[in-house]
Amino acid sequence: xxxxxxxxxxxxxxxxxxxxxxxxxxxxxxxxxxxxxxxxxxxxxxxxxxxxxxxxxxxxxxxxxxxxxxxxxxxxxxxxxxxxxxxxxxxxxxxxxxxxxxxxxxxxxx
Amino acid sequence: xxxxxxxxxxxxxxxxxxxxxxxxxxxxxxxxxxxxxxxxxxxxxxxxxxxxxxxxxxxxxxxxxxxxxxxxxxxxxxxxxxxxxxxxxxxxxxxxxxxxxxxxxxxxxxxxxxxxxxxxxxxxxxxxxxxxxxxxxxxxxxxxxxxxxxxxxxxxxxxxxxxxxxxxxxxxxxxxxxxxxxxxxxxxxxxxxxxxxxxxxxxxxxxxxxxxxxxxxxxxxx
Numbered sequence: 651x652x653x654x655x656x657x658x659x660x661x662x663x664x665x666x667x668x669x670x671x672x673x674x675x676x677x678x679x680x681x682x683x684x685x686x687x688x689x690x691x692x693x694x695x696x697x698x699x700x701x702x703x704x705x706x707x708x709x710x711x712x713x714x715x716x717x718x719x720x721x722x723x724x725x726x727x728x729x730x731x732x733x734x735x736x737x738x739x740x741x742x743x744x745x746x747x748x749x750x751x752x753x754x755x756x757x758x759x760x
Numbered sequence: 761x762x763x764x765x766x767x768x769x770x771x772x773x774x775x776x777x778x779x780x781x782x783x784x785x786x787x788x789x790x791x792x793x794x795x796x797x798x799x800x801x802x803x804x805x806x807x808x809x810x811x812x813x814x815x816x817x818x819x820x821x822x823x824x825x826x827x828x829x830x831x832x833x834x835x836x837x838x839x840x841x842x843x844x845x846x847x848x849x850x851x852x853x854x855x856x857x858x859x860x861x862x863x864x865x866x867x868x869x870x871x872x873x874x875x876x877x878x879x880x881x882x883x884x885x886x887x888x889x890x891x892x893x894x895x896x897x898x899x900x901x902x903x904x905x906x907x908x909x910x911x912x913x914x915x916x917x918x919x920x921x922x923x924x925x926x927x928x929x930x931x932x933x934x935x936x937x938x939x940x941x942x943x944x945x946x947x948x949x950x951x952x953x954x955x956x957x958x959x960x961x962x963x964x965x966x967x968x969x970x971x972x973x974x975x976x977x978x979x980x981x982x
Contacts, residue, residue, distance in 0.1 A: 660943070720938040731952050731961045739953060751954045753947065755940040 660723050661754040662693065662715040667747040673700060673709045676745065680713070684738050691726045692717060708747055723753070761794060763982040764826045765869065765908070765921055766848035767807075767964070768798075768839065769815040775800055781838040782818050791834040794821040795978065799867060799968035804933070807964040810846040817869055817966055821982065825850045827911045847871070847964070849908035849918055855891045856979045859901040859925075865973045866929050870922040871908075871964040872950075878958035886949045886958055890922055896941035899931030900924045902974045904982060917962075925973055932967060 668676055677698065685695060696714040703710045717723050729735075743749060770778040782798035785791055797819040805812045822829050826848045829835055839845065849871075874883055887905065894900040903924040910917060926932045936942065950959045 720940075720943050723943050724937060727947065727951060736952060739955075743955065749955050751948075751951070753944050753951075755944055 659756040660717040660719065661696070661756060662717070663752045663754060664713040664715070664749070665710055665751075666713070666742065666749045667703045667705075667708055667710045668745060669747065670707050670709050672745055673711055676742070677711060684735075687732075687734055687738075688715065691729050692722050693726060703747070705747065761821055761823055761981045762825060763851040763853075763906075764818075764820045764822060764824070764829050764848060765851055765871075766818045766820070766826070766830075767811045767815050767846045767966070768818050769810055769844045769846055771842055771844065773814075775814070775816060778843050779816060781842070782816075782820075785820070785834060785838060788834040791832050792823050794981070796820050797970070799970055802866075802929070802967055802969065805964075805966045807966060808962060810844070811964050811966070815846060817867070817968055821978065825909070825911075826914075847910070847914050847917060849910045849914055849921065851904070851906040851908055851921055851982060853904055853906045853982055854887055856904045856982070857894050857900075857902060858974070858976045858979050861901040861925060861927055861973045863970075863972055865901065865970045866926040866932055866967055867970040868924050868926065868932050868967040869964070871918045871966070872920050872922070873917060873960040873962065874919045874958050875960055882956065882958050887920075889946050889949065890920075893936075893941065893946060894924075897936055897939045899926055899928075899935040901926060901931075902979060904974075904979060918964075925970065929967070 666676070689695070693715040694717070696716045698714070699712045701710050701712065717726060768778065768782070779798040779800065782796050785793045785796045798816050800816050801813050803813055820829060824832065830845060830848060874886065891905050894903050901924070906921045906923075908918050908921050924932075926936070948954045949957055951957050952961065
């Protein structure tokens with residue numbers, strides 16, 4: 651990973667609340683469908699976690715992606731309207747109880 | 761007075777002659793054109809075919825809406841058979857900011873469309889985030905955020921024009937792009953991967969060199 655001097659690393663946090671029975675299959679599909687195309691667009695998967703949701707029969711999946719800096723971010727964004735990406739989130743949203751994505755500036759970097 | 765913003769492409773590739781004809785409209789006594797800025801798109805603009813390199817942005821302050829302006833005999837004569845109006849809108853300014861800047865400057869125009877089903881509260885938050893950019897990004901000098909009204913095919917094509925001036929091109933391609941307020945906050949409205957984005961994918965990201973920056977009075981009457 652290259653870090654431009656003076657520019658922060660970017661984190662992209664996806665929080666997806668899914669019915670408990672759907673979580674593992676969705677994670678499996680993310681690994682095999684979304685992740686390869688995301689990595690081809692410059693995203694690095696930093697980690698994925700599962701935690702409780704407000705509903706007892708649901709879980710929240712938290713996925714953290716990183717990018718070296720804003721130029722790589724906008725390079726990734728330039729290809730975020732493809733049919734494959736759109737279809738992935740459309741299918742996810744049909745399944746998910748809620749979802750959000752936050753783009754974050756790293757504050758403990760150089 | 762209103763401002764009409766158009767993207768015009770010369771048919772004969774003589775882009776300087778087209779700019780000269782549009783500039784000269786200021787001298788037409790009947791056209792009632794207060795100012796007419798015709799500026800050539802620079803390499804690096806991002807837009808649909810016809811709107812990008814090889815075209816110009818024409819910014820015209822007039823007493824007419826876009827239909828009235830393009831239908832005026834003097835304007836018709838300047839364009840007919842010589843150029844295509846690729847898109848044109850009347851600006852309905854929401855907010856402006858003036859910062860005295862030495863000439864020349866870089867003028868950037870972003871044309872965009874907010875989804876028709878976007879809730880009014882989300883539109884207002886989006887507009888507020890755009891209008892807050894000059895507070896966070898010091899390279900933005902004078903600026904204008906407008907809703908737009910088009911006619912014909914342009915009626916549905918765009919909803920907003922977000923215009924800024926910069927002292928240098930680096931102010932746009934550098935600080936504007938790398939500033940965290942841009943990519944943590946404003947870009948979410950545009951990002952199709954963010955569930956509550958409201959801006960359609962088609963954008964026209966246009967920039968030109970400008971010999972004379974906006975004056976305070978020019979922004980005030982727009």
